[in-house]
Amino acid sequence: MDLITRYQEVRRRTEKICSYLQTEDYVVQPVVDVSPPKWHIGHVTWFFETFILKPYFMGYEEFNPDYNFVFNSYYETVGNRVIRTDRGNLSRPTVIEIYSYRKYVDEAMANFLHDGISDDVKELMVLGFNHEEQHQELLMTDIKYILGHNPLFPAYNAEYAAPHFADPASDSFIKMDEGIYEIGFTGDGFCFDNELNRHKVYLNAYEMSPKLVTNAEYLEFINSGGYHDFRHWHAEGWDWVKNNKVGAPLYWHNIDGGWHHYTYHGLEPLHLKAPVTHISYFEAYAYASWKGLRLPTEFEWEAAATRFNWGQRWEWTESSYLPYPGFAKAPGAIGEYNGKFMVNQKVLRGASEVTPPGHSRITYRNFFQTNLRWQFTGIRLAK
Amino acid sequence: MDLITRYQEVRRRTEKICSYLQTEDYVVQPVVDVSPPKWHIGHVTWFFETFILKPYFMGYEEFNPDYNFVFNSYYETVGNRVIRTDRGNLSRPTVIEIYSYRKYVDEAMANFLHDGISDDVKELMVLGFNHEEQHQELLMTDIKYILGHNPLFPAYNAEYAAPHFADPASDSFIKMDEGIYEIGFTGDGFCFDNELNRHKVYLNAYEMSPKLVTNAEYLEFINSGGYHDFRHWHAEGWDWVKNNKVGAPLYWHNIDGGWHHYTYHGLEPLHLKAPVTHISYFEAYAYASWKGLRLPTEFEWEAAATRFNWGQRWEWTESSYLPYPGFAKAPGAIGEYNGKFMVNQKVLRGASEVTPPGHSRITYRNFFQTNLRWQFTGIRLAK
Amino acid sequence: MDLITRYQEVRRRTEKICSYLQTEDYVVQPVVDVSPPKWHIGHVTWFFETFILKPYFMGYEEFNPDYNFVFNSYYETVGNRVIRTDRGNLSRPTVIEIYSYRKYVDEAMANFLHDGISDDVKELMVLGFNHEEQHQELLMTDIKYILGHNPLFPAYNAEYAAPHFADPASDSFIKMDEGIYEIGFTGDGFCFDNELNRHKVYLNAYEMSPKLVTNAEYLEFINSGGYHDFRHWHAEGWDWVKNNKVGAPLYWHNIDGGWHHYTYHGLEPLHLKAPVTHISYFEAYAYASWKGLRLPTEFEWEAAATRFNWGQRWEWTESSYLPYPGFAKAPGAIGEYNGKFMVNQKVLRGASEVTPPGHSRITYRNFFQTNLRWQFTGIRLAK
Amino acid sequence: MDLITRYQEVRRRTEKICSYLQTEDYVVQPVVDVSPPKWHIGHVTWFFETFILKPYFMGYEEFNPDYNFVFNSYYETVGNRVIRTDRGNLSRPTVIEIYSYRKYVDEAMANFLHDGISDDVKELMVLGFNHEEQHQELLMTDIKYILGHNPLFPAYNAEYAAPHFADPASDSFIKMDEGIYEIGFTGDGFCFDNELNRHKVYLNAYEMSPKLVTNAEYLEFINSGGYHDFRHWHAEGWDWVKNNKVGAPLYWHNIDGGWHHYTYHGLEPLHLKAPVTHISYFEAYAYASWKGLRLPTEFEWEAAATRFNWGQRWEWTESSYLPYPGFAKAPGAIGEYNGKFMVNQKVLRGASEVTPPGHSRITYRNFFQTNLRWQFTGIRLAK
Known part of the structure; x- marks a missing residue:
């Protein structure tokens, strides 16, 4: 084109x-x-x-x-x-x-x-x-x-086509071998400066879930008291829960005992099979901890990403947003694009239902502060 | 009608x-x-x-x-x-x-x-x-x-007719005798509940200025360092000046050494003869203190108001907003109209260039917190 | 001496x-x-x-x-x-x-x-x-x-002699006539600058309680839901109650259903007959409003004070702390003693159980912000 | 023993x-x-x-x-x-x-x-x-x-023995080869849970300074306007500098044009040869950026640490404080020791002049938020 x-x-x-x-x-x-x-x-x-x-x-x-x-x-x-x-x-x-x-x-x-x-x-x-x-x-x-957040809960667009969330063929975790993997962008197309340089990392053997955590699964965490048990949370996450009185993902409303969530079509009964979204890193971590599992690092994610479907939710990783070896800022204003944000943020990988087609890729690095929830963020478990 | x-x-x-x-x-x-x-x-x-x-x-x-x-x-x-x-x-x-x-x-x-x-x-x-x-x-x-407060400073209405500010015939302060005066609304028309009951007050002899303080006069206060001399200010006012880095009335901008102010016509060179406006009670008090004079009480104002022109600026008084003797709240929601605000506010008397015609009267009591400046507030001196 | x-x-x-x-x-x-x-x-x-x-x-x-x-x-x-x-x-x-x-x-x-x-x-x-x-x-x-406020609640002094709180001979309100009264200090002894000048005020007929509100009476206010009914409160007081989760006077603790208060002897069961203390102006106002009565002005208090016993509690008045007619600050640092605090505070009259003997007098003006409670403040009703 | x-x-x-x-x-x-x-x-x-x-x-x-x-x-x-x-x-x-x-x-x-x-x-x-x-x-x-922070700047102990800061034999950066390194504690003695498990990492070739940045070197950064040039700072660090008006390390005071710093002996003229200390991660990063170099990761530090002297300053690394592969919290209260702090903090390596003898080791991981300065923190450069 x-x-x-x-x-x-x-x-x-x-x-x-x-x-x-x-x-x-x-x-x-x-x-x-x-x-x-x-x-x-x-x-x-x-x-x-x-x-x-x-x-x-x-x-x-x-x-x-x-x-x-x-x-x-x-x-x-x-x-x-x-x-x-x-x-x-x-x-x-x-x-x-x-x-x-x-x-x-x-x-x-x-x-x-x-x-x-x-x-x-x-x-x-x-x-x-x-x-x-x-x-x-x-x-x-x-x-x-x-x-x-408007009290009238207007729909954005009644024709908005929410993605179809198909179950993967199998629930079995994908097994990945210990060894050296190459991470970072390679090829002719466009990438952001934060995807460079491509470099080697050493990973222990690990396993990745082929699917995202669903609203139904996340509801179990809520119903079992997950928001009231400090043991699942980082100290800073626990403070965040208490100070903000958090008890559910963003956009969830318990109306007369039934869970609803706001969507582009307005307020609807909670879609139980859809992958959970609008959660902070703190919540993603607490959920994984409650399950006895963990979030993957961004390197584990990238190394395994050809073996599962992604693109419905931005997936929180355990990795902090840091420069790759050899990262260099461009001179001038364009150099302010990414480098100056590389502190106190977590990396997200994948893409979401509102990411423009073709915009993301397997080496793409998104990043947000640990308390933010307004993106379509989700959870993929590792162990 | x-x-x-x-x-x-x-x-x-x-x-x-x-x-x-x-x-x-x-x-x-x-x-x-x-x-x-x-x-x-x-x-x-x-x-x-x-x-x-x-x-x-x-x-x-x-x-x-x-x-x-x-x-x-x-x-x-x-x-x-x-x-x-x-x-x-x-x-x-x-x-x-x-x-x-x-x-x-x-x-x-x-x-x-x-x-x-x-x-x-x-x-x-x-x-x-x-x-x-x-x-x-x-x-x-x-x-x-x-x-x-928009960086483009758009005009509200190019045809807005700013009032003509005529000088009073004389600068001499109006002398008022010691004695008993009646304060509060009387008559058949409408008044707010806070104007009642009409009651007697005893006033010492006092004097009132026939005119409002002008921008030119206020500029002298600024130029003589009024915002940098704690002696003119209440302790709370002095904190307000320092915490908010206040150095001029709201809407004043010093551009390349020349004072301008935002008006309904956009940004204009300061109108020197116009009565100063958009000042807090703290500033009104400090100005009066700097002049060796004082603000009138609301009772002094009401007792003298037939003897000067008012209606261009809401005039800060020294009086706190308190109930008159016999004040009673109406039952139900309408009773929340005035009474529950009768704490930590100052009374303003008069009206301003944007008060609807016929809305105010000599017994009308306006009231604001001591730090607020977005109304057309002004200063009339007493001694 | x-x-x-x-x-x-x-x-x-x-x-x-x-x-x-x-x-x-x-x-x-x-x-x-x-x-x-x-x-x-x-x-x-x-x-x-x-x-x-x-x-x-x-x-x-x-x-x-x-x-x-x-x-x-x-x-x-x-x-x-x-x-x-x-x-x-x-x-x-x-x-x-x-x-x-x-x-x-x-x-x-x-x-x-x-x-x-x-x-x-x-x-x-x-x-x-x-x-x-x-x-x-x-x-x-x-x-x-x-x-x-120490979690160990240590006593200050086990020998501290709390005052004896005798009931007045009669509960009947003291009736005061309409007319002109003289307010402010006169005589040879010491007074603070804020007690001057002595001047006339005009008071409507009013009545004053001969006694202070007791803990038992205040408990009725609490038990009838006084802290949960906005109608008794100023708007600013209501915000204060909700933001600070206030539900009782300072130092009160409900332990296993029984009210205790911290005293100089340590934590003790609430003294029901003692005058209520450690309440803010907001609470004093709300209590009076709940009773269908009101707080006196400082002028009403001073005019009637020879006719009741005072000195156990500082008594909140409805009056804002303002200068008397002719008030003048002393030159130099001593002039900062009182005048610069004359904004957004309420006058208290009387004295408290910890006021040094001979320190207060009938014209003495104490003053605090409306939310403060750590002084021995109390309530005397008027109507 | x-x-x-x-x-x-x-x-x-x-x-x-x-x-x-x-x-x-x-x-x-x-x-x-x-x-x-x-x-x-x-x-x-x-x-x-x-x-x-x-x-x-x-x-x-x-x-x-x-x-x-x-x-x-x-x-x-x-x-x-x-x-x-x-x-x-x-x-x-x-x-x-x-x-x-x-x-x-x-x-x-x-x-x-x-x-x-x-x-x-x-x-x-x-x-x-x-x-x-x-x-x-x-x-x-x-x-x-x-x-x-006491205005009297009292000495802690006049006999406090400040360490002797010897220059290393050479200024030449230590060269480290690309390859796999083992990281984490091994052996029989005590370690904290956060030093486990020992695991492999892959490092690109890199170089480490044999010495810490000195006060004299840091002063060059200040004198060249380092605190006033946003290009050296993370966006969050730049906000921190401006909001807190930071212009020098903690405890530095510019008195009549000469730099002093508070020590355990009281206020003294700045020790130019001593390694800079009491700086935040933001400042360490900005200094490295101004030099055209960078901070090491904690893995680079650990892999090279046998080849330089450490123990005078806690050294900021570029690494975020994250769990090692296979990290597991102990059950019960002891499990709260480290794991729940593994978010939004940076790792420091080494020890400082006030670390108890024998307390630290080459695999020891200290950690603080990026804005904190009250520890004896310092800078070792890498490239």
Whole structure:
């Protein structure tokens, strides 16, 4: 696919996601980790403008210099920015103005790409596509949070096609041999800097579950008092449970004794066969501990991933998010993409039902703080 | 004016105020004291529905039972409600839905009023008008906060007619004699419960300024180091200045050495002759202290108010907001209107440029916490 | 009594209070409002050193210049100081060192007073006596807090003589006529600046209870659900109850269904006939509201105080702590004594069982924030 | 050495450390991470009483049942406990009472050990020794914090023998080959559960500095603006720097332009040749990043540690604190020793000048949160 077509497809996909929203849904930020949808659609546009059009497209005129302040996410190199907690306090620019901004940048990109570009810029373009795809996933989870925390529990889109969750052929754990494995990206395609360098690790013999933990299984943990027994929890996790009065995954509601959960279709009775989701690392760890098992490391996951199906849930691993041997940050603002977050976060592997098709891969590393639950996170057990 | 006409006028005035907003402006809540405009227009409607239609209009069908949870402000009697800090997290109901709610209630009110109503309900109607007028003022100040804290500093309405601030004929302080004065509402019209009972107070001889402190005068306080000299401040005010790094009234910006302030027309050079506004009680007190003067009590203000012009700024007084002798709360939810706020607040007297015409009067008591600045507050000196 | 004798008596009384403490009891600060006893005994000494010896005693050598930083309470005029929350973090100077400091200053004071002093200094001496007496009361209440919040509930002093609480001859409310009353200090003796100027107030007819509310009566409020019914509370008081899970006065413990309270003798079954104490203004207000009565204003209290016994409890009034007409702060640091606290506090009148004999009087104004409970506060009803 | 002699030596060493304190120094807790010395000496005694005497010494009578509440640190299995932030609010039990408790338990231990004990109990004894040694190190660092944050900067012990910091023979980095290394404890002696199981890791070729970064070298980082350049920092570290206004290691004071640091001898001019200490992981990482180098992983450290001198500073590694393959928690309260802290902490390797002799070893794993600085932490660079 040529770059201009790919560009248009990525951009259209973002707009399709937002097409089900009311104007008001674009504006709010109910918690700091959830950005307003209008911020997302401005920010991904700002990314192309800032890193491609402004440095490489001779004669390009910035749409509005104040937008740099509004739509910069965390790039210190690029200047000051609205503090993150304030994103939901901005009524302007309006949604219509941001769509004008998108159109303006899209037209400039079309003109820019028309004449052919250097390999360096091609690399930035592909980074921009992947960046926008990451925000597509965030849009889906942020929208779920915004609507799922509204007392009216509105549906996002009645036609949303939830994935079919097929059972694997067998429940037997997959056995993996002790030895040296190669970890990290290799090949010609795109990868993020945090997937490099490919390197060897030594793994003890281990076993992986072929399937994700289901809501029915997780309910057993709840019903057996899992949230009230400190022995399953990290000390910090136990504090988190007590301070936040946590007793179930995010979006679960016990109504008159029956469990429901908020989905893109609104509030529904709990889907027992679906893989459990919207749990923190603390909960994933506690569940595994309660089962007498454990979470896999990201290396165990990657080494075994060709032998099971993945892609329904982001899977918490036991691994902290750290640089691979030989990891080097790119110079300039792009170097802020991943490296500066490599502390106090856990790696997740796989992909989820809202990850854009083709976006993830077996070496892909997602990462979040241990208390966060608004992504479609899940549990695969190891031993 | 008959009740139905008055009802329609009040309701139209609210909608006129909002007619200059973009949809997004209706949604945000940048600080806890500022409510989203869409919450205001829903809440004042809920007030008529809850206190008039539901108890008195036989056969009335509630528009949406969930709206009680969304639009209740602080009436514990009427049940649970969205916590105040969450008002800006609600994208639904949408602005259009809330205007439908207004229309539905307005039609029901028209039908209800058509047949004539009891005196009790008439009283509630008048309370509803005054309540909605209070929210009109809050709408104006909340809108100013929302737009004035946006990095793009959009104008609210380019045609907004700022009042003309005429100098009084004389600067000489008005002399008032020692003696007994009567304080509190008397007469036939409407007053709030906190204006009653009318009672006697004994005042020492005192003097009142015929005019409000201007921006130019306040600038002298700033330039002489007023924000850096603890001697002018209450201990609590001094902590407030330091913790919040306060150095000027709200909305003032020093740009390249020149003072500007945000107005309904956008950012403008400071109007030197206009009365200073958007200051806290702490600042009003410190200014008076720096001048070697003081703020009047609310009783001094009321006793002298026929002898000066008021209505441009809400004027901070030295008086704490306390019940008058014989004050009694009404039974039920309406009794929560004023009494439960009579602690740790200061009384303001007068009215401001955004107070609805005819809403205030010489016995009217407004009240806010000592650190708040988003109202059009000002200073009149006494000695 | 001559000044030197009075000085010695005041100083000895402070040391007597502390004679029952272990060294460790002198050090801790369990909440910000409670200062470590060793801080108190250093601070009152610092007061004489700073305001009398250093300015007036030629050739006086400061004991230790760093002590100014440690023992200054809130006098901005006198320089920087340890922030209040850090007082309990200081292990040095030790208790022995502080007693050496007391001895050093006491000897210097004896030498200084020996030669006779001016009237100005006499006034400062009397202020110093009254200041140290205020800290004697604070010492008693802070010690109670320190020991009463220790899980071992140690007694302060087994010989502590709790006052005898005699019932008044009659329960009938005292009737007071409408009219003008004079309020504020008059006479030759000492008073604080906040008791001046004496001035007239106009009071409606009112009635005052001749007695304080007892623990037995307050228990009825608790047992009838008073802490669970928002209607009795200010909005801010209701938040306070819920955020702090308050359900009884400070120091009350329900052990196996029976109410106990911590006293200077340790934990004891609740004394039902004793006047209730250690309640906040919010609780005093709620109790009065539940009874269908109210708290008196400080003016009502002062006008009627010759007609009832007082001195067992500090009595919450409805009055906010505000300056009297003509109130003027003294120049310099002494001017920081009272005036800068005249905001967001309530006046208490009377005295308590731990007030030094002769310290209080009918015009004395004590004041605390509305949520504080560690003083011996109580309730007298009015109507 | 027999158990009873070892027991006595460990216990005496704790008391020797405290022998330089004033009673007041035992009591305070200036930040949550620093426990009062009297708490430490009670807690290590409680450990022997709770895990050895009560379960294994027939007829043992508990010294005081309330002490379990006071001296339990974090063992949920053993019941409720004083919350950590309240340790510094307890004046009782007094220091003398706690020494009586120590004596009582020591005598009971002597009687208990006299008759010979099982291998299980021997293991618990050795754990108790190692536990008390850990608290000896904490005592030294907590005492430094308590005295070093006092405005009088008292010396701990004028005879304290600071270690001699000899330069290594060469500055050349030690070269390590790519390949498989064995990590974790092996042998007969004591180790903590977190050092097991011994297992293989695969390491790329790497290099280690033979020496620690010095104060002089760290000063270059400060002088070149290292604390003001976001590019060297993790995003979370950068927030930490700005929120806490960090500009130098803990205990450094710039007095009239010259750098000083607090030591056990009091405030002294900065020792330029000494290895830098009292820095957070964030600072260690930023320093390495500024140098164009990096911190080693704990595996790289362990594999190379026979080739350099260590023991002066706890050395921050890049590794997160995670379980080794096959790690299993012991059943019961002892199982809470390490495992529940294996999240959001970084591993430190080595030992420090205040680590008890013989306490650490090449496989020892210490761990702290990334922002903590009160230990003697340092930097060894790798590439």
